[in-house]
Amino acid sequence: MLGSERSYSVALFCILRYGGGMQQLKAIGQRELRNDNAEIMRRVEAGESFVVTRNNKPVAQLLPYREDAVTRPPLGDVQVLFGTLPPVDADRWEADRRAADEVFGVDDPLDDPWQS
Numbered sequence: 001m002l003g004s005e006r007s008y009s010v011a012l013f014c015i016l017r018y019g020g021g022m023q024q025l026k027a028i029g030q031r032e033l034r035n036d037n038a039e040i041m042r043r044v045e046a047g048e049s050f051v052v053t054r055n056n057k058p059v060a061q062l063l064p065y066r067e068d069a070v071t072r073p074p075l076g077d078v079q080v081l082f083g084t085l086p087p088v089d090a091d092r093w094e095a096d097r098r099a100a101d102e103v104f105g106v107d108d109p110l111d112d113p114w115q116s
Contacts, residue, residue: 030054
């Protein structure tokens with residue numbers, strides 16, 4: 001009984017939130033996943049994706065495994081990482097850029113295309 005009527009609003013949320021209208025992720029309850037796990041896993045293996053819900057609230061995504069899938073770290077983790085970098089020394093950066101231009105040639109002219 002996948003995709004029951006009572007989970008319609010959750011399914012709609014999942015389509016809008018996770019699929020952007022392009023990929024429909026079917027909502028399945030935790031109980032449905034437990035009871036029909038073999039069938040659901042076959043469907044995932046065939047390329048189908050699901051959002052698992054508990055008490056009609058999305059708690060997990062069940063997606064086909066892809067070797068080439070790239071995971072992105074959460075934004076907060078990236079912000080913490082950038083916070084550990086030393087401050088930018090603009091003069092040193094400009095000197096390094098000019099030194100690289102001497103070796104590799106200028107690929108970014110300093111002319112401002114918007115200046116008239």
